[in-house]
Amino acid sequence: MLRFLLSRLLSTVTVVIGVVCLVFLLIHLVPGDPVDMMLGENAQMADRDALRQALGLNQPVSVQLLSYFSNLLQGDLGNSLHSRIPVSELLAQRIPATVELAVISLLLACVIAFPLGIVAALNKGKTWDRTAMGASMLGVSIPNFLLGPLLILIFSIYLGWLPVSGRDGLASIILPAITLGTALAAVLSRMIRSTLLEVLHEDYIRTARAKGDSHLQVVIHHALPNAMLPIITLLGLQLGVLLGGAVITETVFSWPGIGKLTIDSIMKRDYPVVQACVLVISLTYVVVNMLTDMVYAWIDPRIRIGGRI
Amino acid sequence: MSRYGLSVWIIIIWILGSFVSQLLPLNISQVELEAILQGPTLEHWFGNDDLGRPVFDRLLSGSYTSCIVALTVICISVITGTVIGTLSAYLGGLFDQVVVRVIDIFLAFPGILLAIALAGIMGPGIDNVVIALSVVGWVGFARLARAQTLSVKHRDHVQAALVLGSRQRKIIFVHLIPLISAPILVEATFGVASVVIAEAGLSFLGLGVQAPDASWGSMIRDGTRYMLVAPHLVLAPGVALMVVVLAVNLAGDRLRDQLDVKANIKEGET
Numbered sequence: 001m002l003r004f005l006l007s008r009l010l011s012t013v014t015v016v017i018g019v020v021c022l023v024f025l026l027i028h029l030v031p032g033d034p035v036d037m038m039l040g041e042n043a044q045m046a047d048r049d050a051l052r053q054a055l056g057l058n059q060p061v062s063v064q065l066l067s068y069f070s071n072l073l074q075g076d077l078g079n080s081l082h083s084r085i086p087v088s089e090l091l092a093q094r095i096p097a098t099v100e101l102a103v104i105s106l107l108l109a110c111v112i113a114f115p116l117g118i119v120a121a122l123n124k125g126k127t128w129d130r131t132a133m134g135a136s137m138l139g140v141s142i143p144n145f146l147l148g149p150l151l152i153l154i155f156s157i158y159l160g161w162l163p164v165s166g167r168d169g170l171a172s173i174i175l176p177a178i179t180l181g182t183a184l185a186a187v188l189s190r191m192i193r194s195t196l197l198e199v200l201h202e203d204y205i206r207t208a209r210a211k212g213d214s215h216l217q218v219v220i221h222h223a224l225p226n227a228m229l230p231i232i233t234l235l236g237l238q239l240g241v242l243l244g245g246a247v248i249t250e251t252v253f254s255w256p257g258i259g260k261l262t263i264d265s266i267m268k269r270d271y272p273v274v275q276a277c278v279l280v281i282s283l284t285y286v287v288v289n290m291l292t293d294m295v296y297a298w299i300d301p302r303i304r305i306g307g308r309i
Numbered sequence: 310m311s312r313y314g315l316s317v318w319i320i321i322i323w324i325l326g327s328f329v330s331q332l333l334p335l336n337i338s339q340v341e342l343e344a345i346l347q348g349p350t351l352e353h354w355f356g357n358d359d360l361g362r363p364v365f366d367r368l369l370s371g372s373y374t375s376c377i378v379a380l381t382v383i384c385i386s387v388i389t390g391t392v393i394g395t396l397s398a399y400l401g402g403l404f405d406q407v408v409v410r411v412i413d414i415f416l417a418f419p420g421i422l423l424a425i426a427l428a429g430i431m432g433p434g435i436d437n438v439v440i441a442l443s444v445v446g447w448v449g450f451a452r453l454a455r456a457q458t459l460s461v462k463h464r465d466h467v468q469a470a471l472v473l474g475s476r477q478r479k480i481i482f483v484h485l486i487p488l489i490s491a492p493i494l495v496e497a498t499f500g501v502a503s504v505v506i507a508e509a510g511l512s513f514l515g516l517g518v519q520a521p522d523a524s525w526g527s528m529i530r531d532g533t534r535y536m537l538v539a540p541h542l543v544l545a546p547g548v549a550l551m552v553v554v555l556a557v558n559l560a561g562d563r564l565r566d567q568l569d570v571k572a573n574i575k576e577g578e579t
Contacts, residue, residue: 018414029431143551143554146550149543262426
């Protein structure tokens with residue numbers, strides 16, 4: 001187990017280093033001079049020099065990369081070009097809102113997906129299955145920047161039940177969470193259906209049925225626990241879709257999270273903040289996936305003995 | 310007509326309509342002050358937008374944007390990804406290790422985030438959208454092609470070709486890639502749906518096509534401001550987008566069943 005953990009940790013460290021390099025390089029991918037992009041081509045020479053100095057752009061790229069790494073290790077993500085506030089402070093203000101939205105969306109997706117997937121699997125080929133899978137196909141196909149405005153139109157404007165935007169109390173999170181959770185629920189329910197269908201053919205299910213267990217007992221006690229493993233991995237991977245989707249959902253609902261901060265900073269050309277947002281979101285994703293793998297290996301000994309996932 | 314037949318027809322109409330629309334005299338930027346926010350009429354089937362421009366014409370023009378971006382991005386991604394993935398699995402060694410690490414690093418960026426950051430930093434515009442989505446898109450195909458090649462590269466006919474002295478290029482392009490094309494074709498179909506949503510998403514955020522050009526995403530964004538008085542501004546591009554994505558996803562499902570490709574764990578990722 002220890003060997004597995006170490007090798008997984010090592011590969012995560014390599015990925016983290018790669019991610020940091022790529023995020024650092026983002027600003028250098030700008031065609032032309034990044035300072036021109038930030039200030040506009042008509043900026044004063046003195047302003048350009050000051051910005052170049054502030055961002056360290058007058059040094060060789062390798063030196064810049066090293067100092068980026070050493071600053072990161074000290075928790076220094078630089079200052080916002082726009083507000084001059086340290087980026088870490090900006091992030092600290094925004095992270096709770098995004099975590100709240102992501103967790104509630106994830107819970108909501110599970111609450112919708114599990115019954116849908118189970119009902120579909122138990123009624124394979126019947127009307128229930130077709131309806132559930134039709135609904136999930138619809139869920140995959142409706143983008144959050146369309147679902148969000150439609151929900152606002154129905155529940156906030158016509159019915160007046162829920163706030164249009166902002167983060168103020170429990171009611172304000174309902175629409176963003178539905179918007180963000182729908183696609184995840186759709187993918188998850190399809191996955192639950194297909195994994196359950198595979199498991200339901202196993203011998204131990206037949207034995208449980210032969211013992212006289214009820215349909216529901218068989219599913220809850222025998223099929224679901226065994227189908228859970230791939231579902232846990234999928235949840236880890238789908239967290240990425242959730243975090244990426246949060247950027248758009250937060251923009252639609254003016255949810256003051258890290259996704260909205262990313263877009264606002266792109267619009268203001270505040271690149272240090274953009275870099276930091278992308279870095280924090282990606283690193284969260286990497287770490288969560290590492291933890292998912294570790295939990296998976298802890299539950300299922302075949303994986304840690306195999307040594308690779 | 311079965312729903313798969315219907316979805317194929319929708320895809321054909323989408324692609325044909327997109328290209329034919331380029332030959333039509335569309336008035337995508339003709340401002341008509343007296344027709345501002347007007348609902349559907351006989352003359353303008355889908356009404357007019359906040360500047361009095363005909364929504365139908367803009368919808369057709371937006372269809373071209375989504376179609377051309379989706380097809381270009383998928384072509385670039387499939388070709389780059391398949392060649393890199395197949396080469397990596399076939400050659401093995403250090404090259405393979407480097408490719409695997411690079412794939413891992415790219416996959417560490419969740420969903421559309423890297424594309425948003427790239428498009429945002431490179432500046433708005435359709436070219437940058439294509440670049441940003443291609444940079445993100447090739448990785449999935451490379452991973453799939455690599456995994457598939459690993460499973461077929463020890464087959465007898467590949468070994469036979471090697472023993473007969475075939476060139477590596479011939480082995481890869483004639484003996485390996487055709488064998489792994491079924492799952493890649495299925496993945497590419499789902500990829501089209503993802504790219505259509507991603508392009509509209511970037512345009513929705515203001516990072517895609519710029520006015521006066523139309524994109525379904527930017528039409529939805531502009532329409533949300535007038536949702537109460539003119540819901541057709543959001544509904545027309547929204548329904549068009551959903552119908553196309555749904556049709557492509559259904560076609561992908563059908564293709565997967567017919568070609569008997571096992572469901573990929575990341576299906577439906579957008």
